[in-house]
Amino acid sequence: MLRIAIQTKGRLNEESVELLKEAGITVNEDKRKFLAKSADFPIEVLFLRDDDIPQTVAMGAADIGIVGYNEVKERGFDVEILKKLSFGACRISLAVPKNVDYNSLSYFNGKRIATSYPNILKEFFKEKGINGEIHTIAGSVEIAPAAGLADAIFDIVSSGSTLVSNGLKEVEKVLYSEAVLIGNRGLSADKKALVEKLLFRFESVQMGRGKKYILMNLPDSAVDEAIGILPALRSPTIMPLAQKGWCSMHSVVNENELWDKIDKLKEIGAEGILILNVEKIVA
Ligand code: PRT
Numbered sequence: 002m003l004r005i006a007i008q009t010k011g012r013l014n015e016e017s018v019e020l021l022k023e024a025g026i027t028v029n030e031d032k033r034k035f036l037a038k039s040a041d042f043p044i045e046v047l048f049l050r051d052d053d054i055p056q057t058v059a060m061g062a063a064d065i066g067i068v069g070y071n072e073v074k075e076r077g078f079d080v081e082i083l084k085k086l087s088f089g090a091c092r093i094s095l096a097v098p099k100n101v102d103y104n105s106l107s108y109f110n111g112k113r114i115a116t117s118y119p120n121i122l123k124e125f126f127k128e129k130g131i132n133g134e135i136h137t138i139a140g141s142v143e144i145a146p147a148a149g150l151a152d153a154i155f156d157i158v159s160s161g162s163t164l165v166s167n168g169l170k171e172v173e174k175v176l177y178s179e180a181v182l183i184g185n186r187g188l189s190a191d192k193k194a195l196v197e198k199l200l201f202r203f204e205s206v207q208m209g210r211g212k213k214y215i216l217m218n219l220p221d222s223a224v225d226e227a228i229g230i231l232p233a234l235r236s237p238t239i240m241p242l243a244q245k246g247w248c249s250m251h252s253v254v255n256e257n258e259l260w261d262k263i264d265k266l267k268e269i270g271a272e273g274i275l276i277l278n279v280e281k282i283v284a
């Protein structure tokens with residue numbers, strides 16, 4: 002039995018639960034319960050505050066966990082990063098009041114910087130030879146400059162609108178982060194085998210994301226050109242139609258290239274183009 006720690010509530014909870022679900026692991030998500038068993042995979046889910054997930058995994062109270070890379074880095078516990086999960090993307094940046102004439106990092110020498118990520122900032126300043134005064138505060142870091150508590154902040158940014166609405170501007174992007182699957186370093190062979198199974202499922206889910214299945218009718222004479230437009234996992238599937246001189250071609254395309262490919266396929270004579278969702282790709 003494997004134990005995975007995920008965030009109870011907050012920005013990573015929903016997508017963590019969704020990823021597990023798409024990987025065939027459904028949990029009775031009674032949020033008041035702190036431990037939930039899955040009916041369809043030998044796994045139990047432990048719901049925690051994100052701050053506690055790296056330590057819980059490092060100590061082995063959970064075998065694996067889903068948490069922001071920023072938390073892993075800040076807490077400094079020795080865990081293995083098993084997989085980047087492509088959600089919860091953000092960066093941790095230095096920001097200053099918007100009227101500051103900022104030129105270089107040396108601006109931060111002797112300045113007070115408010116943050117909830119003192120360790121990451123300490124390391125960054127050390128590496129760059131900057132002597133800033135780091136003030137650790139727990140919540141609402143972005144109001145510190147206006148409140149006269151700090152000259153600058155070091156905080157998570159995603160769209161940047163929180164900075165703007167607090168009269169701040171981002172001047173240095175220090176760390177890029179996304180949700181990661183972390184693992185305890187001393188897992189038994191049995192548990193490792195279960196983790197491998199899970200990773201394989203996560204990969205299939207991720208590969209299917211943003212993909213569309215496309216099928217169309219095509220004159221035989223256009224097949225070579227169509228293959229050039231639509232490279233597939235191995236190569237597109239081509240089947241003859243009852244009508245002579247025509248075939249049906251099936252392939253998988255990235256959603257962001259879909260319309261461009263459809264335009265090109267129509268130009269070479271494709272008809273009856275059908276687009277379907279791809280749920281998973283088991284490579
Ligand atoms: O209760 P718990 O301790 O579990 O949660 P939490 O409140 O500590 O964390 P939570 O749920 O806010 O964030 C969890 C993780 O999501 C973070 O550790 C990051 O890895 C990731 N993440 C991604 C973010 C953001 N994007 C984000 N935008 N975490 C926080 N923010 C905040 C940021 O602090 C700032 O206040 O959103 C604001 C900025 O957003 P923009 O879009 O205005 O720039």
Ligand code: ZN
Pocket residue numbers: 050051052
């Ligand atoms: Zn937290």
